[in-house]
Amino acid sequence: xIEVKKVTFIYKEENKKEKVxxxxxxxNIPSPSFWAIVGANGSGKSTLARLMNGLLIPTYGxxxxxxxxxKEEERIWEIRQKVGLVFQNPENQIIGMTVEEDVAFGCENxxxxxxxxxxxxxxxxxxxxxxxxxxxxxxxxxxxQKQRVAIAGVLAMLPKYIILDEPTTMLDLRGRKEILNIVRxxxxxxxxxxILITHNMEEAVLAERVIILDNxxxxxxGTPREVFNLESEIFKWGLDLPLVTKLSKILQERGFDIxxxxxxxxxxxxxx
Amino acid sequence: xxxxxLENVSFYYLKNTPLERMALEEINLSINEGERIGIIGETGSGKSTLIQLFNGLLQPTxxxxxxxxxxxxxxxxxxxxxxxxxxxxxxEHQFFGETVFEEVAFGPRNLGFKEEEMEKIVKxxxxxxxxxxxxxxxxxxxxxxxxxxxxxxxxxxxxxxxxVLVLDEPTANLDPRGKRELMEYxxxxxxxxxxxxxxxxxxxxxIPLIRRVIILHKGRIIFDDSIDFxxxxxxxxxxxxxxxxxILQIVKVLVEKGYPIEGYMTLNEIAEVVLAYKGYLASWxx
Numbered sequence: 436x437i438e439v440k441k442v443t444f445i446y447k448e449e450n451k452k453e454k455v456x457x458x459x460x461x462x463n464i465p466s467p468s469f470w471a472i473v474g475a476n477g478s479g480k481s482t483l484a485r486l487m488n489g490l491l492i493p494t495y496g497x498x499x500x501x502x503x504x505x506k507e508e509e510r511i512w513e514i515r516q517k518v519g520l521v522f523q524n525p526e527n528q529i530i531g532m533t534v535e536e537d538v539a540f541g542c543e544n545x546x547x548x549x550x551x552x553x554x555x556x557x558x559x560x561x562x563x564x565x566x567x568x569x570x571x572x573x574x575x576x577x578x579x580q581k582q583r584v585a586i587a588g589v590l591a592m593l594p595k596y597i598i599l600d601e602p603t604t605m606l607d608l609r610g611r612k613e614i615l616n617i618v619r620x621x622x623x624x625x626x627x628x629x630i631l632i633t634h635n636m637e638e639a640v641l642a643e644r645v646i647i648l649d650n651x652x653x654x655x656x657g658t659p660r661e662v663f664n665l666e667s668e669i670f671k672w673g674l675d676l677p678l679v680t681k682l683s684k685i686l687q688e689r690g691f692d693i694x695x696x697x698x699x700x701x702x703x704x705x706x707x
Numbered sequence: 708x709x710x711x712x713l714e715n716v717s718f719y720y721l722k723n724t725p726l727e728r729m730a731l732e733e734i735n736l737s738i739n740e741g742e743r744i745g746i747i748g749e750t751g752s753g754k755s756t757l758i759q760l761f762n763g764l765l766q767p768t769x770x771x772x773x774x775x776x777x778x779x780x781x782x783x784x785x786x787x788x789x790x791x792x793x794x795x796x797x798x799e800h801q802f803f804g805e806t807v808f809e810e811v812a813f814g815p816r817n818l819g820f821k822e823e824e825m826e827k828i829v830k831x832x833x834x835x836x837x838x839x840x841x842x843x844x845x846x847x848x849x850x851x852x853x854x855x856x857x858x859x860x861x862x863x864x865x866x867x868x869x870x871v872l873v874l875d876e877p878t879a880n881l882d883p884r885g886k887r888e889l890m891e892y893x894x895x896x897x898x899x900x901x902x903x904x905x906x907x908x909x910x911x912x913x914i915p916l917i918r919r920v921i922i923l924h925k926g927r928i929i930f931d932d933s934i935d936f937x938x939x940x941x942x943x944x945x946x947x948x949x950x951x952x953x954i955l956q957i958v959k960v961l962v963e964k965g966y967p968i969e970g971y972m973t974l975n976e977i978a979e980v981v982l983a984y985k986g987y988l989a990s991w992x993x
Contacts, residue, residue, distance in 0.1 A: 475882040476853045523880075578750050604880055607749040607908040608950035634882050637953065675883035678911060678953040678974070685978040691985070700953075704960045707981065 437464040437487050437518070437596065442496035444482055444651075456482040458651040459496070466501075466595060467626040469619075471639040471659075474648035475673025480632045483648065484598045487630070488518035501595070516545070519589030523601040525581035528588070529573045534565060537573055538587045545592070552591075559587035562625070563617050579610025586617060596628040597621065603635065615641060636663070636677045640698045647672055663696045679703050708776050710871065710902060711738040711761050716770035718756055730756040732926045734770070740870070741899065745913045745934075746906045748923035749949065754906045755796070757923065758873050761904075762791040785818055792869030796876045798860030799848070807833070807851075807859060808844040814867045832866035833859075836892045854885030858892065871902040878912055886912060910952035915973070924949065935970040 444457040456479045464470055464487075474480050485491040486498050489505035498505045500514050522528055531537030538556050547555070560566045563583040568576065573584055582602055589597055599618065603611040615638060621627045631642060639645050645662045647655040649672045655662060663669070663680045676684070676696075683697035683706075697703050713736040720728045731753045738744065748754050759765040760772050763779040772779040774790060782790075795801070804810030811829045820828060830840040836858035843851070848859055857877065864872065877893070878886040894916045897903065905913045910920070920937050922930035924947050930937065941955045951959065957977065961968050966984050968977065 475884055608952070609749055612950055636883070670884075673882050673884035675887070679957060682957060682974050682978060685974060686981060689978065689982055691978075691982060700956045700960055703957065704964070707961065707964050707966075707985070 436466055436501065437462075438497075438499040439463070439483075439486070440497045440499065442486060442493040442498060444479075444486060444491060445494045446482075456651055457486065457493075460651070460653060462646070462653065464596075464628065464630065466628045467622065469622045469629045469631070469641070469643050471631045471633060471642035471645045472648060473633060473636070473639050473645060473674055477650075478648040478673070479651040480648055481600055482651075484520060484600050484630070484632055487596075487598060488520050489514045490520070516592050517594055518596045518598060519592055519594035521582070521585050521589055521597065521599045521602050523604050525578060525585050525605070528585040529581055531573060533569070534560070534571050534573055534576075534584050534587075535569045537584055538591050541588055542591045555591045555593065556587075559590040562590055562621065563587045564613075577610065578606050579613045582606065582610065582614055583617065586614070590621070590627075594627065596630065598630040598632070600632045601634060602631075603633070603638065611635075611638075636675050636680075640677055647674070649673070659698055660695055663698060709737040709773070710740045710742075710775060712736070712773040712776070713760065713767075714771045714773070716760060716767040716772060718753075718760065718765060719768045722768050729926055731760075731923075734928060736921070736928065736931070738902065738904070740902055742919055743903045743917045744905070744919045744921060745910065745917040746904065746921045746923065747908060747910050747913075749908065752923040753926045754908075754923055755875055758793065758875060758904065758906055761871075761873060762787050762793050764793070788814070788867060788869070789818055790869060791871045791873060792864035792867055794861050794864050794872070794874045794877060796879055798864075799853075799856035802848040802856070802860070804848060806845050807838075807848055810848050810859065811863045811866045814863055818867055820867075828866050828868075832862040835865050835896055836862045837888065838862060854881050854888060857881060857885070858889060861889075861893075865896070870900075871904065872896065873904040873906075875906045876908070877905065878907070878909075890916060911954050914952075914954060914971075922949075933971075938971050939969060 439460055439462040442457055442460050446454040446456055472480050482491060486493060489511050492506055500517055503510050503514055505514055529537055530540060535556060538559050539552055542552055542555050560569060563586050565583050565587060573581060603614050618629050618631065619641060622629045631638060633639055640659045642659060644656060645659055646653055654672055663676055669676060677698060679700060680696045680698060683693050687693050693706060697706060713734050716731060716734040718731040720730055746754050756765065760767060763782065774782055802810060804813060808829055811832055812825050815828050833840045838855060838858055848856065851859060878889055881889065905916065907913050918934055920930060920934055921928060929947055930943060938958055941951060941959060944951055958968050966980055968980055
């Protein structure tokens with residue numbers, strides 16, 4: 436479980452105004468689970484992600500990952516191993532000359548035997564469907580493939596949690612679908628907890644629970660259906676509804692017998 | 708007269724080297740004044756290359772590019788800038804002005820617009836994208852929010868009053884509100900005589916703004932027709948292995964269920980069809 440206890444985070448830079456990014460926030464994310472975090476730009480999503488794996492340390496309050504406080508400096512690597520972070524731009528995360536090297540980088544620093552590293556690379560690459568590209572130079576991959584390699588690099592650490600910070604923003608529809616399928620499989624088959632930060636409401640629908648952040652505070656936690664059942668609040672927080680949900684609301688308003696918001700194309704198919 | 712005309716254009720990066728790579732192949736394209744066009748396609752399909760041919764930033768490896776019936780090679784850079792405004796991806800990464808005013812005034816000054824008109828020009832450009840001149844003219848561009856920065860970058864191109872505005876993935880990285888706002892301003896811009904060309908990998912976002920869609924796939928044009936026609940021919944996207952945008956997924960389900968949806972419809976119009984035919988379709992099945 437990741438416990439966020441009364442956490443406030445303030446960015447302090449010289450000659451600049453202090454910025455309170457997270458305000459007295461409480462949150463427990465159980466394991467395994469698949470949660471999404473949504474919110475407008477500047478709502479604190481990325482800050483929260485970085486607090487959860489110890490890249491940032493709370494100004495006030497505590498973040499506790501499976502019993503370890505992120506303030507315990509000597510155990511920070513344990514936390515980073517448990518909580519993997521995948522960023523938005525795959526270009527900035529690739530360091531190896533080959534896909535294999537890139538995936539191995541993290542676990543080579545763990546002092547593992549070559550055999551163990553080999554096994555982890557095999558596991559990581561097959562989990563993201565990139566086995567064939569093992570000896571490929573990463574810069575020749577598509578955006579979606581690069582992002583899969585970035586996820587494999589995190590997977591090789593055998594994390595218990597993976598936080599993905601807008602992993603599909605730079606990808607086209609195909610790349611987006613690839614990543615979302617992988618994320619879902621990691622959760623369902625490997626029981627790795629997924630925390631998906633996204634601007635895309637269709638992606639949030641895939642999660643078990645959705646957290647809405649606004650201005651450093653949690654405004655709402657609920658199932659996707661509860662979240663997208665909210666009316667004007669969604670827009671007030673800078674968000675939107677999935678397109679099918681918009682259609683179902685229009686139908687509802689005009690007397691069509693739909694009792695809950697439709698969230699996916701498949702649901703739409705069933706109720707028409 | 709075509710505004711932009713591409714005749715048998717191919718473009719290869721690093722031609723005649725071992726790293727040679729085809730980006731565009733045999734492109735024939737004619738764009739007329741006042742059109743509203745979306746260019747869509749996957750990453751690497753050639754979208755960004757194509758628009759850089761429009762304003763001569765790239766020269767075709769084969770074929771010819773004409774702007775107003777004159778070979779683009781015969782145009783001066785200043786003339787091109789007055790005609791075509793190109794907004795790159797992440798344009799805010801290129802800010803250099805100390806103030807918002809300076810940032811917006813840079814382009815028109817270079818094109819020789821009169822200094823005494825500069826305030827009016829800057830104000831009008833900022834207005835177009837919903838930024839308040841008096842409130843932000845003295846601020847540094849870097850102090851604006853993500854959505855405001857993007858709009859400022861677009862205003863700095865609009866200040867040159869181009870006849871054609873070309874935007875490369877204008878909503879990338881914006882949150883849903885930022886996207887909505889930007890799309891509303893772009894939709895209003897230059898209705899009637901100005902030409903709008905938007906490159907995107909997400910048709911859902913730009914669909915209300917455009918009438919014509921060009922789909923690139925592996926460097927070739929696989930579709931160039933009205934939005935209306937795309938709604939009928941969505942199968943074509945599937946044949947090429949492309950993912951359907953949400954709106955077309957919805958339409959596909961409805962058509963499969965027997966709802967008569969032919970051609971482009973907004974969500975409201977789709978809802979009307981559903982309401983009108985639901986009972987009829989149900990009784991027919993029984």
